[in-house]
Amino acid sequence: MADRFYVPTPWTEVIQIEGPEAHHLAHVLRAQPGEEVELFDGRGTSVLAEVVEVRKRNVSVRCTGEPRRTSNETPELILAVACPKGDRLRWMIEKITELGIDRLIPLKTTRSVVEPSEHKFHKLEQTVVAACKQCRRDTLLQIDDLCPLETLRSHFPEGATQLLWGEADADDAIADKSPSSGPPRQIVAVIGPEGGLTPDERNLLHCWEAKAISFSPFVLRIETAAVACASRLVGQRRRKEF
Incomplete structure (x- = not known):
């Protein structure tokens, strides 16, 4: 090979x-x-x-x-994640690239501990390239600029995007197999900081009609939740369950 x-x-x-x-x-x-x-x-x-x-x-x-x-798979899978500290961010990016996530949006939330600079994300592009070489993926993971949570919804068209957010005690199901509005073009999963989202941020997600989902009965680190979410989303896309 x-x-x-x-x-x-x-x-x-x-x-x-x-x-x-x-x-x-x-x-x-x-x-x-x-x-x-x-x-x-x-x-x-x-x-x-x-x-x-x-x-x-x-x-x-x-x-x-x-x-x-390589044909583009649909829907586009996007993780919007409050960045973990240090080398855990690099590890997370490597693994979600290998799993097949299309796009990463670094989130700025009230309880975010880390707000990486543009220079930091530029350096992490080499991590994406190395992961693509290793797993034989032909499309690079797209990494957006840092995005405040309150502006996230404005980045996506109404009616074509399914919004999810991780919550330990939420429903286990990710997606309705036959949504009344037709299959989504994009699925965006929000993963908050280890201190959790604030009540105001949770209310905002509810106003956006985001669906709370659970990846584990336990409280996960950011990068663990991101990998668990990526695995679930990519698996459902491969099985054409969206």
């Missing part, structure tokens, strides 16, 4: 790989001309290629197959 490398499109017949991906290919894997690799563009397309020339700062490869396009 060919090693994978993230190279944004557009692609030509001969492609120059540069930066961290070239370093990994040339100096870690010590690739030689003639070896097969697989490129993906982070937007759903991949292609097989052959190493042509290895230089100190870049590697030339030639496409040897037809590009393959």
Whole structure:
């Protein structure tokens, strides 16, 4: 199975790989001309290629197959999460990428402890790339800017989005298999901070007609709840239960 490398499109017949991906290919894997690799563009397309020339700062490869396009699955699965501390955020992003979540919205809530900077999220893009390479996923997890909870609903169209929020003692069911308004185009699951959402924030979610759901009878850490939620949502999408 060919090693994978993230190279944004557009692609030509001969492609120059540069930066961290070239370093990994040339100096870690010590690739030689003639070896097969697989490129993906982070937007759903991949292609097989052959190493042509290895230089100190870049590697030339030639496409040897037809590009393959991964169709977008519906509904789009989005986690809106109050960020956990330190390396737990990196771990969470790695795991929800591997599981197949499409988009992450970092939430700012009243009891949020961490509000990562734009620079922090930029660094975490490499975590997303590495996870996609490992799990052979062709689309990158999209990470939005930090979003105050009170403005979250305005990011999504009315009638096309199902809104969920995690609550330990809530109903276990995620989605109605036959919603009267038709299948949603997006499912957004809100996971609050470890101190919990405030009464005002809970009331706001109720006003938005968000459905409270439970992933465990116990109180979970943020990253554990995110992974449990991701697994449930992706599983239901694969079984076409939305």
